[in-house]
Amino acid sequence: MKLSPALESAFNEQIHLEFESVYAYLQMAADLDSQSWSGFSTWMHGQSQEEWMHANKFTQFVLQRGNQVQLRGIGDPAAGLGSPLAAFERALEHERKVSQAIHALYAKAVAENDYASLPLLQWFVNEQVEEEDTVGRIVDRLRLVGNDNTGLMILDRELGQRPAASAAGPAA
Numbered sequence: 001m002k003l004s005p006a007l008e009s010a011f012n013e014q015i016h017l018e019f020e021s022v023y024a025y026l027q028m029a030a031d032l033d034s035q036s037w038s039g040f041s042t043w044m045h046g047q048s049q050e051e052w053m054h055a056n057k058f059t060q061f062v063l064q065r066g067n068q069v070q071l072r073g074i075g076d077p078a079a080g081l082g083s084p085l086a087a088f089e090r091a092l093e094h095e096r097k098v099s100q101a102i103h104a105l106y107a108k109a110v111a112e113n114d115y116a117s118l119p120l121l122q123w124f125v126n127e128q129v130e131e132e133d134t135v136g137r138i139v140d141r142l143r144l145v146g147n148d149n150t151g152l153m154i155l156d157r158e159l160g161q162r163p164a165a166s167a168a169g170p171a172a
């Protein structure tokens with residue numbers, strides 16, 4: 001059964017937001033790398049890859065339902081963040097925005113009794129809890145470290161251990 005035109009449009013909006021996320025994290029990765037924060041940059045690269053998988057997960061679902069995917073242009077991401085803390089604060093703000101968008105999409109699907117959308121959307125609701133928690137903890141730790149360069153170097157090394165996202169994507 002196809003998505004209604006309103007839901008098709010809402011899913012396409014979400015696909016757009018996920019691709020915007022790919023770009024936002026790539027920019028943060030580049031900004032951090034340009035300051036030689038290699039580990040923080042690696043973490044942002046990993047996050048960007050994860051966003052790519054999110055966008056594709058939504059894309060596959062819309063196509064499976066027999067609907068159309070319409071990609072749109074992506075605007076310039078914010079650049080030139082001054083510090084790792086500023087970058088991760090921006091990331092947290094971004095993840096909260098994504099969570100709100102997913103919740104709004106879930107509410108639309110419920111309002112239309114589109115039960116086939118709910119397992120996928122519930123997966124994303126859970127994913128967002130995890131993403132906000134992960135980024136929020138990094139922000140907390142960066143605030144604790146403050147301007148202590150030794151502490152920042154330790155965190156940079158630790159976050160640089162993030163493995164590249166699996167090509168297979170997140171399990172449903």
Ligand code: FEO
Nearest residue numbers: 018051054098131
């Ligand atoms: Fe796909 Fe981090 O939201």
